[in-house]
Amino acid sequence: MDINLIFAVAAGFVGGGGLAYFAWNKALKAKKRKIVAEGMAEAEVIKKDKILQAKEKFLQLKSEHERYINEKNSTLSNLENKHKQRENMLNQRRDEINRKVKEFETEKREIEVIRENLNAQLQRVEHKNEELEKIYKQTLEKLEQVSGLSAEDAKAQLVESLKEEAKSDAVAYINEIMEEAKQTANKEAKKIVVKSIQRVATETAIENSVTIFHIESDEIKGRIIGREGRNIRALEAATGVEIVVDDTPEAIVLSAFDPVRREIARLALHQLVTDGRIHPARIEEVVQKVKKQVEEEVIETGKRTAIDLGIHGLHPELIRLIGKMKYRSSYGQNLLQHSREVANLSAIMAAELGLNPKKAKRAGLLHDIGKVPDDEPELPHAVLGMKLAEKYKEKPDIANAIGAHHDEVEMQSLLAPIVQVCDAISGARPGARREVVESYIKRLKDLEDLALSYPGVMKTYAIQAGRELRVIVGADKMNDQETEQLSYDISKRIQDEMTYPGQIKITVIRETRAVSYAK
Template identity: 40%
Template structure:
């Protein structure tokens, strides 16, 4: 074969091989590029899905945090409202004390004016007596005798008036001594065994993890509990504890018992919450009835309507300055029994009035009015003796007292409340009263210390 042709064929073969190799490499490159693009698209889609999930989770977390923040804001707002109401009550009390101090100052001013008048009258009397002596020096014997007789009669009348005042003062002193002895004997004979107590609002938890179960998803458990129980459940940073708040002491007690049962049982969801609350409400009603019956028995009271007994039982969960109101009612009734016996008054009316005097406190958060008027209207509906009704209505002098038994019930109430240890704030109030009196006294000119 011609060498030229052979060379040409060889070159053509080489060119064809090179072209085929080029196209094969291009195909492999395109295939590899397509695979890499598919993998990149898959990775991008997965990244988008993960980003969407993260976005949804972040939105849920933000919503939960917002709900929690709103709940905290609402709780703080309620707490501020309560503090504002408490401050308003303190302001009202300070205003009343200021009025009492003003009245005391006015009384002192009147007494000072009276003393000034007496001093002027005595001075005028001395001047008149000096003039009278000068006139007598110029009289006859009969005229002088007549003046002496009139003077002697006047002095005798003054002596008689002084003796009468002395006897009255001695009688008052003796009466006060006998009254103090009577009260001391009454307190010793009653010998109250109960101590000041405070109804608890705190429920202990086994761990802080339980707070999340109590709140529930999106707060559904705690909302169901608050709505069914009629209380506020405060979940804060206090370790292993939550607080139940309500103005109604019976609702607070039902909620406390139900919450403890739920924590012990471990099943916390809306349906079971309502079931436990209904059960504990029945149990608390039974406790209230038993407490009322036992209190009436301890006080020696019989013949009261069951509705009155049940209402008195509600005072088991009510306190005033740390003093349990049901124990206070029993103690007041016993004191009234002793005092009425010593004074010869109607013991039954006195002790019944003393026992029922604060029954209005069991319902004063539900009905408008003072607890004295509310309680009097309530027992009147059940045929209680009119003198007992009057004593209950009048134990804070809102109406006029119509019997000595009403006065005895009021005195027994004051003794029970003022007894050392009965109320937490008694000493503080006593010190404030003493300081107020000292301020009034030292405000007078010439008084440096008292």
């Protein structure tokens, strides 16, 4: 009984398990079908999305492709148009060349015809010359037979008779001219000089040794001076000009005997004040730029002067020397203005005397170029100017007029006395020159040259009307003890060799600089 019960229970378990498995399997299959159906539906949605994305991508690519094709077509069309235009231009050029070739061939044929005609005419002329030569010889032989004299003897007798007659006529004519010249020469010469002076209305220019630099407000003075005076010291050292900042309202005084230095200092100050950045490094940079600017201005002034006076064909170096005259003075008289005046006077006087006014004007303009050379050899300025004119291919009579205007070489043409007289006229006008200024400038120049002759000295500046001499030496050329010795040596030499009023302060400046570049 227990076994049957057990079997029954076991069979119940097995049957229940089978039913349970069957039910679970059926539920599992139903779930699988549901999952598959859901997956198919989701796959269908994804498929549709992908198809839409593919279509959009296709349409986008198609649009880009069409745009690319259109651009290529446009480019090809432009290239075809350019090609057609170029082809048309080439065809036009070819037609033009063909036309010119035809014209050239026509002209060539005409030239050949003219050449043949000229050759034929030359042959006829040569033939006639031969016939004339024969006739001349026959006539000469007949004359010799008739006169009983050879051609040389007859010529000699005729020349002697004409010579005696010419001598007597010439003596009478010369005496007549000399008498008339004695009566009128003095009067005519004065008239020519007066006319020449009246026709040149150049103002007399006296140069001073100071320049006034105007500023907008007095507060700029403090910026120019700088902390503890470093800006003004740097500016004075770079330009060699004494800068006087006093109580004068809205003005600074620039003092130097050299007009070039004053001009450089004025322009540099103008740029610094306009820019607003004023410090030692900036000052040196601006001064260097201004020096180049002044050099360009010198060349431009020379060109403008030559054009104003109508003088052409001057060598570029002579033009530069003419421009330098603007910044030089002779006995206080501006050298360029003096030379222009002498040029105009010389041209007018030459025209009055029946000579070439253009040559006279050229010689008058160049007569003082020996005062502005780059180096200063121990030669009189007239002789040096003559050598410069010869070096730069000026004509001999112009070079001689330059060299002879102070009687240092012999005059060889009438240009020389004209230039000499006009130079004297220009300098002799009342107030045109001041001897004191010239001697003052020469003394300051000699003072600078004396200090510059020592080895290691880079720059020298005479300031405060010659009461102070600043000497700038290279830091690598001498030490501090040697600078003290140099200052003493210069002072002793000035005492022994020069004459000067009062006393002169010698300041030797030695600076050490370290320069590097960040790259």
